[in-house]
Amino acid sequence: MNSEYAIEIKGLTKDFRTGLRGVKLRAVEDLTLNIPRNTIYGLLGPNGSGKSTTLKILLGLIPATTGTCLIFGNPAGTAKARSHVGFLPEAPYFYRHLSGRELVRFYARVAGVSRNQLDKQVEEALALVNMTEAAARRVGTYSKGMLQRIGLAQAIVHDPQLVILDEPTAGVDPLGAAAIGEILLAMKKRGKTVILCSHLLGQVEELCDRVAILNKGKLILEGAVEEALARREQQVLTVEKLSDETRLAVTSALESNGAKLVEIAHPRISLEKLFVERLAISSSEKKDEVSNDR
Amino acid sequence: MTDSSLLRVRWIAGNTFVEALRQRFFAFLFLLAAGLAASGMLLRTFNFGQSELKFIADFGFGAMFLFGSILAIVMTVQLFFSELDNRTALTLLAKPVRRWEFVLGKFLGIWTLLGVFIALLGVVLAVMLSIRMPELVESASRNGEPLPFLNLKGLGMFCLLQWFRLGVVAALSLMICSFAQTFLYAVIVSAMGILLCQVQSAGVSAFSKPDQETWVRTLANGVGKVIPDLQLFDLGVPLVLSPAGAPQSAVLSALGYGALYMPVLLFITVFLFSDREI
Secondary structure, three states: OOOOEEEEEEEEEEEEEEOOOOEEEEEEEEEEEEEEOOOEEEEEOOOOOOHHHHHHHHOOOOOOOEEEEEEOOEEOOOHHHHOOEEEEOOOOOOOOOOEHHHHHHHHHHHOOOOHHHHHHHHHHHHHHOOOOOOOOOEHHHOOHHHHHHHHHHHHHOOOOOEEEEEOOOOOOOHHHHHHHHHHHHHHHHOOOEEEEEOOOHHHHHHHOOEEEEEEOOEEEEEEEHHHHHOOOOOOOOOOOOOOHHHHHHHHHHHHHOOOOOOOOOOOOOOHHHHHHHHHHHHHHHHHHHHHHHO | OOOOHHHHHHHHHHHHHHHHHOOHHHHHHHHHHHHHHHHHHHOHHHOOOOOHHHHHHHHHHHHHHHHHHHHHHHHHHHHHHHHHHOOHHHHHHOOOOOHHHHHHHHHHHHHHHHHHHHHHHHHHHHHHHHHHHHHHHHHHHHHOOOOOOOOHHHHHHHHHHHHHHHHHHHHHHHHHHOOOOOHHHHHHHHHHHHHHHHHHHHHHHHHOOOOOOHHHHHHHHHHHHHOOOHHHHOOHHHHHHOOOOOOHHHHHHHHHHHHHHHHHHHHHHHHHHOOOOO
């Protein structure tokens, strides 16, 4: 656990053999990536870009063709490396015969949570993902969103240093997605490292410190989100009470100083933010109505 | 945090056992097997000249092996292969669980279930035989015939032998699941494997006669050593119905045979499964 990076990937290549003739399909090609500790790291790319394959190699679920991967300095794929990791796969499928609580207890036990910590950690994980009320129900009766949340609970129940989440908000409504986002931020505050694979770029932009973009198995961009998105040659001024006269004056002042006004527009918030805000207002109004009726 | 392989194997075995027990298939198959064993009582008038006790016992022994084998194959494929197919193994193997722990946990869970199945069926058979025993003793003494003999301890030993036999069946199925690509393939190849194990002693003795060519005899003997012989466990009649009992050496060698084959098959399973892409 004394490595500078949570994950170090060096020259990783993965070939799959397909069909009877064993035609080679290269899923990941010469990938080198270092993921710093205590960051939320976005791993992005279109379908088939090699994200899930890379994650599976890190977890020892499939072997690499060439290259090395380390998790906190331990060779990836070893039980020692996995003891620091929590993983939520894409579209998770869990034991349908267990209740949510039994499921999280089972994963906590195999992850090595001691008997005297078991109840506490299970209940904390269930509460964190807001599944305490539904924890007695069988997993087979859960909706897609509930499956994602119970999946997140099993990933964090043993308090891992690194949490790998593959599409954690798929099938989750915007409120649930926002709640998951808050959980990830809270984990970062507690010193954890989070790797997030998602197609919801808005969420990635909001949560992640750094991103890597893969395409056809190759790394095409890696860096801090702020650095990657900033347009250094342009700046944005946000102004209140801008009259037509003031605007003309500002435009001419800019032009006289060699600058050019490119666009005047109203600032926007994201649709997701609007949705969450409106629902919060609506819920508080309903609460007020109920208390007034009483 | 505790890092114990034995504990992880225990949790996986426990979860596998509970999963199997909560499936309707186990209850359905047990009722079917108990029904078949009980039908020996109803059909005892058609005993083809055999002693009635042997006729009833044969129904029970047959039900144990037939339905036990079906349970061993289907449950092993269901609980091991389906875990890979449904991708529940993804989350489990992403935890600090080694592949051998996963294989051993699965096997022990299934073997425990088979133990429960055999024990319940043994109780059903013991009850049926005990119900008939007083009437048969009375009838035999009235007619001056030799008294029938029933050894319930021997039945317990027979159940233990069947548990070991089904353990070999489950271990063989597990090995096939470790490389199978479809559910149906795993079930069919496992069933064929069990059939082969069941007839291997007849085949080996036919091909190792002195009149066969040397290479045929060598091959037959070699095959006989590789493929488990499940007929070694067929000691029901001497153990349960014969006053002389079964030779102790036969019982011990059958138990030892099972105890040797299970770890060997599990070792091969772990070897094949260790590089499987999940």
